Amino acid sequence: MPKRPSKARALRQLLDSGQLEFIMEAHNGLSARIVEEAGFAGIWASGLALSAAFGVRDSNEASWTQVLEAVEFMADATEVPILLDGDTGYGNFNNLRRLVTKLESRGVAGVCIEDKLFPKTNSFIDGERQPLADVDEFCGKIRAGKDAQADPDFCIVARVEALIAGWSVEEALDRAKAYQAAGADAVLIHDKARSFDNIQRFAAAWDGSCPLVIVPTKYYSTPTDVFRKAGISLVIWANHTVRSAVTAMQRTVREIRETETLTGVEDRIAPVSEIFRLQGDPELREAEKRYGGDA
Ligand code: SPV
Ligand code: MG
Secondary structure: OOOOOOHHHHHHHHHOOOOOEEEEEEOOHHHHHHHHHOOOOOEEEOHHHHHHHHOOOOOOOOOHHHHHHHHHHHHHHOOOOEEEEOOOOOOOHHHHHHHHHHHHHOOOOEEEEEOEOOOOOOOOOOHHHOOEOOHHHHHHHHHHHHHHOOOOOOEEEEEEOOOOOOOOHHHHHHHHHHHHHOOOOEEEEOOOOOOOHHHHHHHHHOOOOOOEEEOOOOOOOOOHHHHHHOOOOEEEEOOHHHHHHHHHHHHHHHHHHHHOOOOOOHHHOOOHHHHHHHOOHHHHHHHHHHHOOOO
């Protein structure tokens, strides 16, 4: 059987495939497995979704080692590459170096860092008031991360928050060029506008020196083919797993609370056997036969 590429290589191949690719949000081992089973070739370990799953805000309230532990469960549960939303890198260049080393050791394929200040705020909250990182400082962070990685395929994606913070497309382009020159493997250009117009202008002016990544959460009504024609390499569906889980959980628990019976929900929720399957229980049954003795 041909050997699978490393997860880092697989992420690099997604970024460099020359066609539009998609990765999907997950926030724990279970959701990561569901995303992989659906056929996605990669997973976005979203900071918003991870922090929501912890029950805290997307403001670096969860520590970086808590994030690391969660993403390790996700990597253990799946074969496809994971791109971690590393926020601002949890500090300066030195913190990012350490993060990169630890992510590699846990089988995470790449990290995305954004040019904001620690502790970050989610891009959709009071965006225009968000201060951006100094360009030189952020470039030093990228260079430090690239120098720290042991596997040449580990990817560092530089996320430009200029449009989020109310700056121009030109400012976003200047920043993106500097980050690419500092060694970023791809640029994530983010926007919170309802329209794709600014990113389209950005992409038209981009010289193609590295792949472009987008997060169409707010401009979701833009047809996917428009992204393709704009030359985007990777789309991140960034939070739709956690949001769908919230909707389903709210509906079920409200109904059980109101009706004081399980009869209404039983047939529309996953059976316990499906949970066992997603946990990989059949493999343990087999292993017990091989290793478990007579008992
Ligand atoms: C995330 O998924 O945590 C992201 C994308 O960073 S966004 O929420 O759009 O900022
Ligand atoms: Mg985030």
